[in-house]
Amino acid sequence: MxxxxxxxxxxxxxxxxxxxxxxxxxxxRTRNGVDALQALEANDAPALAILDWRMPQMDGVEVxxxxxxxxxxxxxxxxxxxxxxxxxxxxAGLEAGANDYIIKPFKAPELRARLNVGxxxxxxxxxxxxxxxxxxxxxxxxxxxxxILPICAYCKKIRDDKNYWEQVEHYFARHxxxxxxxxxxPECYETILKPQLEKLGIKPKEH
Numbered sequence: 001m002x003x004x005x006x007x008x009x010x011x012x013x014x015x016x017x018x019x020x021x022x023x024x025x026x027x028x029r030t031r032n033g034v035d036a037l038q039a040l041e042a043n044d045a046p047a048l049a050i051l052d053w054r055m056p057q058m059d060g061v062e063v064x065x066x067x068x069x070x071x072x073x074x075x076x077x078x079x080x081x082x083x084x085x086x087x088x089x090x091x092a093g094l095e096a097g098a099n100d101y102i103i104k105p106f107k108a109p110e111l112r113a114r115l116n117v118g119x120x121x122x123x124x125x126x127x128x129x130x131x132x133x134x135x136x137x138x139x140x141x142x143x144x145x146x147x148i149l150p151i152c153a154y155c156k157k158i159r160d161d162k163n164y165w166e167q168v169e170h171y172f173a174r175h176x177x178x179x180x181x182x183x184x185x186p187e188c189y190e191t192i193l194k195p196q197l198e199k200l201g202i203k204p205k206e207h
Contacts, residue, residue: 001119002026002046006036006063007081008055016050023112033058037066040076047075047122048115053082053093061096068097075125077118081106 003025007013010031017027028046030036034057039045051060060080067073080093080101093101099121100114149171150159157165173179184193197203 001048001122002028003115004028004030004036004039004046004049006030006033006049006055006060007052008032019108019111025115032056033060033063037063040067040073041070045076048077048079048118050079050081053080053084061093061098064093064097075122075129077122079114079118
């Protein structure tokens with residue numbers, strides 16, 4: 001999975017890149033909030049990002065805030081990297097749209113664990129989005145019949161909205177995914193089909 005890093009300090013930036021690549025991540029690196037936001041808006045943007053809180057031009061909190069204002073980016077998992085420890089400061093970052101945060105100097109096992117949590121969340125979101133698309137496609141292909149259907153009391157043909165009368169099976173075939181197989185009910189067999197067979201000299205089968 002790909003992850004974006006936004007860290008203005010060259011040493012910290014390089015350390016993050018090396019550490020994450022050792023864990024098997026594909027890293028996209030940036031050094032300020034403006035470049036980070038631009039990278040996250042790209043068509044092939046990573047779904048997960050680690051944003052330093054304090055950066056030139058645009059800090060990590062502002063990046064989170066702007067990302068959450070864009071509906072097409074709501075799936076991104078954003079993690080703030082910060083030296084701030086006060087509860088109100090952490091709350092401010094989360095309220096701006098961050099999914100998680102980690103305190104500097106971070107411990108590698110904790111960072112790895114939090115990244116894995118983010119990856120699982122992203123994968124679940126992707127699976128859910130795929131299921132939603134499948135459902136929308138299925139619903140778009142379903143044709144439903146609503147309202148009152150004018151039907152002939154004698155021949156049972158149905159009148160469509162263009163005042164055209166057609167056999168009931170043809171009507172349903174056009175408006176639903178139902179398929180018909182033809183046969184005779186016991187009553188019609190006894191009153192219609194059986195007498196006709198007897199007139200032709202054919203011995204009908206007993207039902």
